Amino acid sequence: MGWPRPPGYFFVLNLVRGRSLIYQLVRRDFQQRYVGSIVGWVWGVIHPLTLLVVYTFVFEHALGVRLPPEEVTDNYPLFLMAGMLPWMLFADTLQRSASALPEYSNLIKKSVFPSEIIPLSIFLSGLVSHLLALGLMVIATGVWIGEWSAALWVLPFYLVLLALLSLGFSWILAALNVYLRDTAQVLMVAMTAWFWLTPIFLSETVLSELIPGAVDWNPLTYFVRGYRLAILGGEIPSPLDLLILTGFGVGAFLLGGLFFRQAKRGFTDVL
Numbered sequence: 001m002g003w004p005r006p007p008g009y010f011f012v013l014n015l016v017r018g019r020s021l022i023y024q025l026v027r028r029d030f031q032q033r034y035v036g037s038i039v040g041w042v043w044g045v046i047h048p049l050t051l052l053v054v055y056t057f058v059f060e061h062a063l064g065v066r067l068p069p070e071e072v073t074d075n076y077p078l079f080l081m082a083g084m085l086p087w088m089l090f091a092d093t094l095q096r097s098a099s100a101l102p103e104y105s106n107l108i109k110k111s112v113f114p115s116e117i118i119p120l121s122i123f124l125s126g127l128v129s130h131l132l133a134l135g136l137m138v139i140a141t142g143v144w145i146g147e148w149s150a151a152l153w154v155l156p157f158y159l160v161l162l163a164l165l166s167l168g169f170s171w172i173l174a175a176l177n178v179y180l181r182d183t184a185q186v187l188m189v190a191m192t193a194w195f196w197l198t199p200i201f202l203s204e205t206v207l208s209e210l211i212p213g214a215v216d217w218n219p220l221t222y223f224v225r226g227y228r229l230a231i232l233g234g235e236i237p238s239p240l241d242l243l244i245l246t247g248f249g250v251g252a253f254l255l256g257g258l259f260f261r262q263a264k265r266g267f268t269d270v271l
Contacts, residue, residue, distance in 0.1 A: 015117060025121035030128060049136075056080060068203050072233035078144060081137055082231050083200040086158070086223035089130040090166050091191055093123045097170035098177050098184040105271040115267065116260055119170035123163055141231055149234040157242075158226050161249040165219055168252025175263035178270050199224055219248040 015022075056077045067074050097119040107113040134155070142148040177183035198220045199207045208215045215221050222237075222245040229235040237245075 015114075015120060017114075021114070022117050022121050022124065025117065026124045026128075029121055029125040065201065068205055070205065071203055072228050072235075073145075075144065075232075078137075078141055078232055079228065080201065081140075082228045083198075083224040085130065085134055085137060086162055086227055087195065087198060087200055087220060088133075089123075089126050090162060090220060090223070091195070092126045093119065093166040094169055094173060095184075095187060095191065096122050096126075098173040098187050101174050101178055101267070102271060108271055109268045115264055116171065116257070119167055119174055123166050123170070127159070127163075137231060145232075149231055151230045151234050151236050154226070154230050154236050158223060158230070158245075161245050162223055164249035164253040168249075168254070168256030171256035171260035175260045178263070178267055194218075194220070219245065219252075222248070 065076070067076060067079060071079065073079055100118050100122060101108065101115060104113070104115065104118060108115050138148065138152065173183055173187060197207075197211065197214045198218055199215060202210075204215045204221065204225070222241050226237050226241065226245070229237060
């Protein structure tokens with residue numbers, strides 16, 4: 001008599017067993033995003049750089065935003081870029097996953113297709129561009145400041161937790177969109193509000209004063225803070241920050257996985 005299997009065991013097992021299929025989906029998704037493009041994957045770096053230049057001009061030069069002395073740096077472009085990186089990967093995964101399942105309706109309806117791997121493949125495809133931009137960020141920081149952070153080794157831990165959080169939300173949104181096709185549109189509005197409630201352009205101190213609670217209850221705050229500390233401040237996160245972030249990530253992953261497992265039973269009837 002074997003040990004009882006925990007809830008979600010077969011759901012996670014599908015993710016492991018589908019690793020070769022995940023690889024094919026990631027490769028297909030990455031190629032389709034840049035098909036017909038002259039510079040190809042380089043757009044994955046050009047896009048965040050363009051946003052960085054525009055936002056830096058608007059907030060630092062046009063609006064005169066200045067960072068408080070308690071921040072890890074007084075260099076606004078680097079401060080802004082470090083905050084944008086985790087947000088862009090998270091937002092891109094959610095927005096693309098929310099409307100992804102109908103594109104695979106033929107596979108979902110006609111075969112035993114593990115549809116839960118679709119949001120995972122989207123995250124991994126976006127991760128490629130994220131790592132390119134992150135590498136550029138690290139190089140720019142070393143050149144601009146004149147030294148490299150000794151705390152960069154913590155970034156893989158943040159990426160794992162960001163993957164858990166992104167997948168949890170993506171599974172819920174992807175499943176909801178199968179039954180309620182307005183989900184993707186509602187998400188666009190919600191992500192716009194969430195974006196401005198995250199301390200990307202403003203410091204945590206300023207944002208907390210403007211909107212009390214926006215910092216402490218926002219899981220993206222801890223990713224933004226962690227990236228800035230690791231890349232610009234040369235510091236590892238506090239144990240409390242990691243504990244809170246782990247709770248957000250694991251909780252979202254488990255809830256999203258359970259919700260998707262229940263919702264997928266009716267996919268073939270709706271798609």
